[in-house]
Amino acid sequence: MIYLDHNATTPVSPQVLQAMMPFFQERFGNASSFCRIGRIARTALEEARASVAACIHASPDEIVFTGSGTEADNLALRGVCRAFHGRKRHVVTSAIEHHAVLKTCEDLEEQGIAVTRLPVDCRGMVDPDQVKNSLTPHTVLISIMAANNETGVIQPIASISRIARSRGILFHTDAVQAFGKIPVSVDDLGIDLMTLSAHKIYGPKGIGALYVRKGSAMAPILTGGSHERGKRAGTENIAAIAGFAQAAELAEKHLAEEAVRLAALRDAFEKEVVQRIARARVNGRDAPRVPNTSSLSFASVDGESVLLHLDLKGICASTGSACATGSPEPSHVMRAMGLSPMDAQSTIRFSLGRDTSQGDLDFTVGVLADAISKLRHISSTA
Amino acid sequence: MAKERGDRDDTGMSSAENEKAQPIQGPVLFYNDTVIDHFTNPRNVGEMEPGEANGYALVGDPACGDQMKLWIRVDSGRITDIRFKSFGCPGAIATSSMATCMARGKTLEEAAELTDDDVVRALGGIPEDKKHCSLLGIMALQKAIDDYLLGRMCAEEGDDLS
Numbered sequence: 001m002i003y004l005d006h007n008a009t010t011p012v013s014p015q016v017l018q019a020m021m022p023f024f025q026e027r028f029g030n031a032s033s034f035c036r037i038g039r040i041a042r043t044a045l046e047e048a049r050a051s052v053a054a055c056i057h058a059s060p061d062e063i064v065f066t067g068s069g070t071e072a073d074n075l076a077l078r079g080v081c082r083a084f085h086g087r088k089r090h091v092v093t094s095a096i097e098h099h100a101v102l103k104t105c106e107d108l109e110e111q112g113i114a115v116t117r118l119p120v121d122c123r124g125m126v127d128p129d130q131v132k133n134s135l136t137p138h139t140v141l142i143s144i145m146a147a148n149n150e151t152g153v154i155q156p157i158a159s160i161s162r163i164a165r166s167r168g169i170l171f172h173t174d175a176v177q178a179f180g181k182i183p184v185s186v187d188d189l190g191i192d193l194m195t196l197s198a199h200k201i202y203g204p205k206g207i208g209a210l211y212v213r214k215g216s217a218m219a220p221i222l223t224g225g226s227h228e229r230g231k232r233a234g235t236e237n238i239a240a241i242a243g244f245a246q247a248a249e250l251a252e253k254h255l256a257e258e259a260v261r262l263a264a265l266r267d268a269f270e271k272e273v274v275q276r277i278a279r280a281r282v283n284g285r286d287a288p289r290v291p292n293t294s295s296l297s298f299a300s301v302d303g304e305s306v307l308l309h310l311d312l313k314g315i316c317a318s319t320g321s322a323c324a325t326g327s328p329e330p331s332h333v334m335r336a337m338g339l340s341p342m343d344a345q346s347t348i349r350f351s352l353g354r355d356t357s358q359g360d361l362d363f364t365v366g367v368l369a370d371a372i373s374k375l376r377h378i379s380s381t382a
Numbered sequence: 383m384a385k386e387r388g389d390r391d392d393t394g395m396s397s398a399e400n401e402k403a404q405p406i407q408g409p410v411l412f413y414n415d416t417v418i419d420h421f422t423n424p425r426n427v428g429e430m431e432p433g434e435a436n437g438y439a440l441v442g443d444p445a446c447g448d449q450m451k452l453w454i455r456v457d458s459g460r461i462t463d464i465r466f467k468s469f470g471c472p473g474a475i476a477t478s479s480m481a482t483c484m485a486r487g488k489t490l491e492e493a494a495e496l497t498d499d500d501v502v503r504a505l506g507g508i509p510e511d512k513k514h515c516s517l518l519g520i521m522a523l524q525k526a527i528d529d530y531l532l533g534r535m536c537a538e539e540g541d542d543l544s
Contacts, residue, residue, distance in 0.1 A: 302448070304471040308413070308421060330447060342469070345447045378427045378475065380440075380451040380467035 002315045002360045006200070006353035007149050007177060007293060012243065013202040013354075019246035020204065023239035031236050032225065041238045048238075048245035052209055055248045056194065057185040064210045064231045065241050069176040069197030070100040072210035073143075075221050075232065076172040076193045077104045080141045081113055083217035088140035090114045094126045094155075095336040096148050098174055102332070105143075114138070123287035124151045124337045128159040135163075141170045146178035146194075150333040150349055151284035152293025154182065161190030170216055176200055176208075180251030181259065181290040192216050196248075198240065202354065203247030207240035254354075262352050263291035269350070269361045270294055276369050283337060283347065292352040297334070297343050300382040301375040306348055309371030315364050318349050342381065410507040413472055417505050420476035425483050428465040429453060435465075437530030439522045448474040448515060452482070452522035456530050460489050466522070473512035477501050481519025490527055496520060 003011075012020075023044065029037030031045045050060040066072040077091065093105055095117045105115045116134045118126055126144055135142075142164050147154045157173055164171035172193035175184050180201035186194060194211040198204055212218055212231065224233030270282050273296060283295035298306065303319035310317055319331070330344035339347070350364070376382040413421070430453035437454040448470030455463035464486050468478040480501050485493045498516040502508055508516060 300469060302469060302471050302474070305421070305475060308418070308472045312418070312422065341447045378424055378467055379469045380449050381469045382467075 002364060004315060004317045004350040004352060004356065004360070004364065006356075007152075007349065007351035008318055009199050009205065010202045010353055012204055013247065013250060015250060016203055016243045016246045020239040020243040023242055027238070029238075031238060032227065041236075044238055044242055045236050048241045051245035052196070052248050053211075055252045056179075056196075056211060057187050058211050059214070061229065062186075062211055062214055064212055064228045065236060065244075066208045066210055066232055067206060067234075067237075069098075069174070069195050069200075069208040072195040072197075072208045073098070073100040073174055074104050075210050076195060076212075076218070077101065077108065077141065077143060078221045079218040079231075080170055080172070080193070080216075081108055081111075082219035082221070084140050086112070088138050090116070090136050090138040090140060092116045092118065092131060092134050092139055092142045092144075094118045094120060094144050096120050096124065096126075096150075096333045097143070097145055098149055098176070101143055101145070101174055118144075120336050122338050124148060124153040124284040124333070125287050126155050126160070128156050128163060131160050132163050135167055135169065139167070139169050141172060143172040143174070146173045146175035146184060146189075147182070147290045147293075148284075148333060149177045150293075150331060150347075151287075151295045151337075152177070152289040152291075152351075153284040154178065154288040154290060157189050157191070161192075164192070165190055177293075178290060180248070180255065181292060183255065186211055186213065193218070198244035198247050201247045201251040204240045204243045207237060207244045209244070258354065259291045262356070265356060265358060265361060266291060266294050266352055268358075269352075269365065270296070272361075272365045273368065276365060277372055281343075283334065283339075294350045294352075295334075295347060296350070297339065297347045298372050299343065299346060300379045301346050301372055303346055303348050305375050306346075306368070306371050309374065310364070310367055313367045315367055317364075318351075319347060410509050412509060413476070414506050417472065417476040417508055420479040420505065421472040424468075424475055424479035426464050426466060426479065426486065429467060430455065430463065430465050434463070436533060437526040439525035439529055441518060441522045441525055443470075443474075443514060443518055448518055450474070450478050450518045450522045452478075452519075452526045454485070454523075454526045454530060456490065459491075461485050461487065461493055466519075468518070470518065471512065471515055473508050473515035474518050476505060477508070477516040478519045478522070480505050481523055485523050490530075493523060494527055496523065 027040050029041035031041040049063045053060045053063050109115050118130050144155050144160055146157055161171045170192045173191055174195040176197040178184050179196050192213045197208040220231050222233045227233050274280050279299040281297045330341050334344035334347050435453035435455055439452045442449040450468045453465045454461050464482045466478050466482050468475050498520045502516050
């Protein structure tokens with residue numbers, strides 16, 4: 001199998017699995033227990049918290065572990081809105097956010113919160129000036145992702161956070177696709193809340209984290225025990241958390257060299273695709289992007305049909321995002337970038353990773369060219 | 383006792399299966415081999431010149447952007463040739479292909495009775511969230527038959543007027 005869907009998920013790396021294993025059986029304790037086995041779990045939990053915090057230049061008590069990136073997004077949006085008790089009732093976000101943010105915003109709207117969804121330009125970037133112009137005295141939170149999951153386009157986070165800070169508004173960023181691919185320092189970027197996830201960086205599924213800057217007002221959305229300093233009730237998943245910390249450390253360690261390697265592979269791949277396949281376009285080509293992501297549109301063919309041809313040859317890629325698979329609507333990200341519904345429907349995402357080789361990509365270009373030629377032959381719109 | 387399999391016809395199913403398609407049990411999650419066969423080797427792909435075809439339809443599903451063009455040739459009330467082109471997901475392509483296989487050789491009355499359920503059953507089922515794709519082939523077929531009938535009616539009226 002040639003796996004080119006690392007933005008959907010990644011395999012757990014051997015070192016990560018090794019770091020997790022002790023916590024299933026011999027060190028199975030509850031981190032809230034008084035007894036020795038509980039203290040062992042507690043120590044592991046706090047060590048992991050410190051490791052994750054160090055990767056983003058935060059302090060350990062600013063990290064709240066959650067059950068997923070989606071939960072962290074929910075906690076940031078709902079938690080901040082709740083903390084203001086409806087005194088401030090306006091949230092600013094973008095049209096290209098992950099559904100974890102967009103659907104949560106829809107739900108907040110039903111609870112009487114006003115939501116502004118900013119457009120993006122044809123490169124897929126949010127304009128900080130538009131953020132500035134959208135703010136009102138009632139704005140409680142700005143939530144703009146660090147890097148888009150479909151295009152890899154990096155958003156101007158530092159500029160947006162400066163605007164937020166100057167107006168005393170909290171700034172949240174979903175950094176699930178940026179973390180481990182580009183440096184994300186909460187101080188350099190001026191971030192108040194940031195969503196992270198383990199399974200995009202060779203860690204386990206079912207564990208995420210929310211960075212919450214000290215002093216930021218945020219109410220819990222899960223109530224129960226006093227875990228995570230009252231910000232997220234529920235017994236901590238120590239095995240997953242230990243795996244997350246190990247994955248974050250490894251990602252941090254290899255970030256610089258991997259970024260150079262992947263960007264070179266990705267850029268050569270895109271060049272080859274555009275040369276060999278007529279009417280191919282690279283989405284977000286002129287914007288800064290995370291190094292592993294390539295979003296390609298091919299006129300007159302359906303993305304899922306291309307995927308099936310690739311799949312039959314053992315190549316795993318994805319249309320827009322894995323979450324959108326099975327939904328008939330074309331990608332909201334491509335539509336926001338100005339693609340027609342048909343061009344949006346013809347988009348494929350290739351996301352490279354640690355094991356991706358030049359040979360994998362050479363083979364993929366060939367299969368891709370054949371698939372598109374075949375589909376265009378039967379296409380009613382070619 | 384092992385089930386005897388008849389010769390496979392153009393639809394990729396044995397003739398015995400074709401006559402007595404069983405209802406699908408349980409939810410279908412993925413494309414099966416018959417769907418993939420019709421997707422990778424779609425039958426009756428192509429276009430027909432206005433002189434060859436006497437019925438044509440262009441249909442689209444605005445919900446997902448799928449589109450299908452269908453041409454039919456009707457001689458003595460029977461579909462003697464049928465061609466299609468489709469833009470869409472594997473489900474749309476496979477159901478388009480299967481619909482043309484099932485319509486070929488049928489009388490207009492028989493073809494008009496085909497439903498999208500017939501097409502889905504003939505394919506051995508398609509995933510639940512792809513059911514709307516299966517409408518395309520049958521919709522195009524019915525519209526092409528209407529187009530043929532309308533064309534003949536106009537021709538007859540033209541004859542009456544002359």
